[in-house]
Amino acid sequence: MPENQELPSRYDVKEVEDRIYALWEDSGYFNPDICVEKNATSSEAEPFSIVLPPPNVTGTLHIGHAFEDTLQDAMIRFERMRGKRTLWVPGTDHAAIATQAKVEKILWDTEHKSRHDLGREEFLRRVEQFAKESQSTIIRQVKRLGTSMDWSRECYTFDEKRNQAVREAFKRLYDLGLIYRGARIVNWDPKLQTTISDDEIEWREETVPLYYLRYGPFQIATARPETKFGDKYVVMHPEDKRYEQYKHGEKFELEWINGPVVATVIKDPVVDMAFGTGVMTITPWHDAVDFDLSERYKLEKEQIIDLQGRLLPIAGEFAGMKIAEARPKIVEKLKTKGLLPKIEEKYVHRIAVNSRGGGVVEPQILEQWFVNVNKKFRLEHSELDGIASGQETTLKEILRQTVASDQIKMMPERFRKTYFHWIDNLRDWCISRQLWFGHRIPVWYCKARSEERGARSDNPIVSIEDVSSCPSCGGPVEQDPDTLDTWFSSGLWTFTTLGWPFLSQLSGPDSKTWDLKIYGEDIFRALVNGTKRIETRAGKAESSDKYWGDFKPGDVIDFRLADEATDTILSPERKVSKVVKNVQHFPTLKEMFAAYSATHDYPGKTTEQIEDWWRKRPALHDRIQKYGIWVFELADPDLAAYHPTSLMAPGYELIFFWVARMILFAGSLLGQVPFRTVCFHGIVRDKQGKKFSKSAGNGIDPLELSDKYGADALRMSLIVGAAPGNDVKFDESKVRGYRNFTTKIWNASRFVLMNKPTRTDADKERGLTQMTDDWQPRSEARQARLKELADIRQEITAHMEKYELHLASEKAYHYFWHTFADKIIEENKAALRGDDMAEKIEAYYTLETILRGALKLLHPFVPFITEEVWQILARNHAEYTRNDADGRRPMLMAEKW
């Protein structure tokens, strides 16, 4: 076999990238457990984890995803190479409302049917089918970019485990009093027939006439006369001199649209004295501000518009009409009645539109489920800075404190301000949706009781498990028909992907529960010995190791009896893996006592002492009587190891949807932050600065670009110069530019390889043999070049640590092209062509050493080509090549940075 193997002169992007990705997947290195197994990562290594903000199953991969994935992949690859235990969890999002709307549209377009024509069950089957197809497309696309996600841990926001988690979360928050059912004003979309959250509203400006109506002695302004039928409160500022003579609570009669009404004067500072006449009437049923006001003064509320957007009987002759139809007619009537003294034609008004492709939002008072963001509750376990375990807090406080304390770092920092401002304006979050597709609300109602009271809102049965009959009367029940806001499950994403709750994994009749029994024994023994320490046991190593993650046989762990509902077990790193659920029947303490006191020795204790110990703990007796079983809900080892995650990298438009909700749930349910750093990226825009979208027709397919120029080139073009949080203008010429760069990498590497000197036996005898890892050139100039590489590595490392990928990538780029290729190669050409074998070898080794170093620095950004070159180097240069345990060559992706 020849000592040199040249690289082919042409770099076949598609062939190489597909082959290399398969090689990576095959190696298992995407999975940190396998990295540890194969010795690429130390089992003691610090973890670094990212949970992918999952793409919607509604669509295909777009350039924004490519951007986001590239940033994360670069970080993951960097940290993996640095030796961290690196986990990147992939997944997809069911995106309830968006997906349902999409499938409904397809259904209408292709079969001219509505979802009601199919029925709930069949419709949901169609949605799932659509989601599944879309999912596999997205995954294929994501892989094409070279993302090093651990596919063995792939999740879906609507799979069974996530459903378990959603139920669990709902129940726990309900039990804490943080979820309640109530009649409050919500955003109702008459088109999609569902509520939506405040954050899903898109405001559109409209120029409409502003009508001044005569309301008794006052003039009031409105852009929506159709809502005014029921107005019986007239509000003004308490300090408004113009209306001094009117007193709060004063009543008077006036002629109104459909006849005389009695109005009451309300004085409140919400009124802007400078606007219009400084007087307004209110419509509490269809306006959030008016609703708040009427709550404050306990005013009557009346519905004017129904859920289909039609006027109700209160509108008299206009009843049954749609708003658009009724408005001109109402205006006409007002005119003829002389109640319309003035019209201001050009008034800029903003209407609320459902941003998920819905209709014009009409606020309505409806009975819905809400998350109370202001209610105080006890946070049992807290790892949050500034909130102690057992302390009272609120969800808002958790949202604020975790970021204010810098426990969560935001990049760029300016988003903190946006975030805090959002918190200040945050109202209770309506989480129920009248959609079919989504996590079903885990609440049941007793049918008999509902009928008796004419409403099902009272006495909800909130349960993690399905409920088949009423626990009190045994009669039939019905499940709440609503589904949960998709952002509810999103908020649980960071930790449910890592294995919360453990409960669902324990219920099966398999060996997992056996471990617990063993631990129960140990716990018992510890209790008897009056210690909090438990030594885990050998003999159950395989399985206990698996489910306890950090715990190894012989590890000492802390155990604490907290209260009847919670026992806590701390791992050696003091990560909590805790808690309690009725899962597995345990022998009672008493039985254990009987069974084990005879056979096990409790050092330093006699049987009498143990019996005495037992007698002295009546509380424990109670507890055993009461429960009779011992149950542990254990944290998944992934959760203990990888949560809080290290980094979250969403687009800044998701700050409220993903980021805030994740903080809220991880804080309240785990007492942890969901991530340590959130690094926002901008939106990828086209040359004109427009967002890429299918409807705008400027769509650009990242896969097409990858096929044409290589995923490496695409990645590079997205990452260089894209400062965190800033939008990127993107066009193909940029990709072409970085394709040229990959060609440069290829050619420079080729040059190095084709100049490997062929040593004769005589050369070897003269000591001109093989280089080693600590090889150093004698030439000072070459030593300086190696030093320079080390310096660059340090600079790039520093940038990466600060998530300044745009700077790191540019530096690596510049170094490779303009230092290595342009200068260093040129400097060494003469030596390579000369006759001095020693000089030749030194020149070559210098180049190869620097090439290897540079490939490492580039690998996070252009993983394919660097890996390909590395593989060829390894194939030909045995002196550098170590093999894995299984005899395979190591990969650049798992090399030491």
Added chain:
RNA sequence: GCGCGCUUAGCUCAGUUGGUUAGAGCGCUGCUUUUACACAGCAGGGGUCGGGGGUUCGAAUCCCUCAGCGCGCACCA
């Protein structure tokens, strides 16, 4: 209305805590087809860093102010 961001080479954008001749990609000009690479090399042109004021030995960078553009939030009926 409140808040945030942007304004740097013809175009798109970097510029980390203020510190030597302000950088990159694309584009432009000239030369070069020299056995890694024309998807290239070498050489070059091009910026009073939006305007004005201030702090400083020193400002693209910090402060004030003005202008243009963009975005987020908000209870102006």
